[in-house]
Amino acid sequence: MTERQIRLATCSLAGCFGCHMSFLDIDERLFDLVELIEFDRTPLTDIKHCGPCDVGIVEGGVCNAENVHVLKEFRKNCKVLVAIGACAINGGLPSLRNNIDLWDCFQEVYQYEGGLEGGVVPNDPELPLPFDKVHPIYEVVKVDYFLPGCPPSGDAIWRFLTDLLAGREPKLEYEQLHFD
């Protein structure tokens, strides 16, 4: 077995985990991948904090204070930071709320929506502080590569990763580059 030298971390911020699902869609190529890399923090390992890594892949935009802490931890630890998916790149569907007043949003969800017990907006110090707008991650930290798509296909992810791990400038085929 070759030595696994490359450490890779992934996380989902304000995303739906769809990009992670698409990542799993590389199917049996995962076996090839784990020959090349070692996973650090990722939902696959359940490691809670990111250590020094070669590559960090971030799904989702930034919608609350916790997202910023995680994102900064990734930027600090990862030599190469990759934004994956529409949400990390332009805020995506969570940013649909950007033009709705945050308090209106909360009231709609927790108070006006039928069938909810209590009708109270949660307010616990354990809960991350929400921002009034959702932002793409490159508006908070420097991002080295972008992999668009909602989600990008397994093939696009594979193409990207194999290019990156081989030291090539990642380049998608025309049909692999899409924003939806």
Add this chain to the structure above:
Amino acid sequence: MNKTITIDGLSVPFQEGQTIMDAALAAGVYIPRLCHNPEFKPHGSCKLCTVKVNGRNVASCTMPAVEGQQVLNDTDELNADRLALTQMLFVEGNHLCPACEKSGNCQLQAVAYYLGMMSPHYNHFYPQREVDASHPDVILDRNRCIYCELCVRASRDADGKNVFGLSGRGIQSSLVVNSASGRLGDTSLAATDKAVQVCPTGAILQKGKGFTVPIGRRVFDHHTIKEIQTGGGHD
């Protein structure tokens, strides 16, 4: 004798009165464009079709072709400028392609693909824009409007209705509707109007038509906008 210009070294004939864009279109040379549609008078606003003529940047859709012009079009420098312009269009509006019915058939998106846009690069404005769903057959989603004025030109020059107009300047610009209420439902607009068909983005959409073409069979799924707009790319 035929008059000619050169575009990226290629000799391209033109007739008196034609623009550089007209000559390129006739010769099947692709110059990226969003606000220009050969069926309507040039508007020269999106600047995507900017080319270098004898060392100067000009909008090819409004610049008359003149004998002997040496035009640079498909260069790294011009394409980098076009990419920046396209990225600005994305951040100045609210473009959530995964939730947009025009996705896959949208010229703004297709130009972004053509130019290899991996991210919008600039900080997002997330502007507050109105959606007008008052018309029974047509929806106007200003979040996706790029102010190309194609609907304005089409409604005025082809439909003879003057339904649309542009109001304000710069970042305050907005697309307005010509009715006392300002609502689309109170105009004589019909879904079959040219103004509805001509929008390059998902700002004006016919209701009830969303997602009728599956992913994989949409206009730009397998063909670049260059192939489509130069008449290639047909299956």
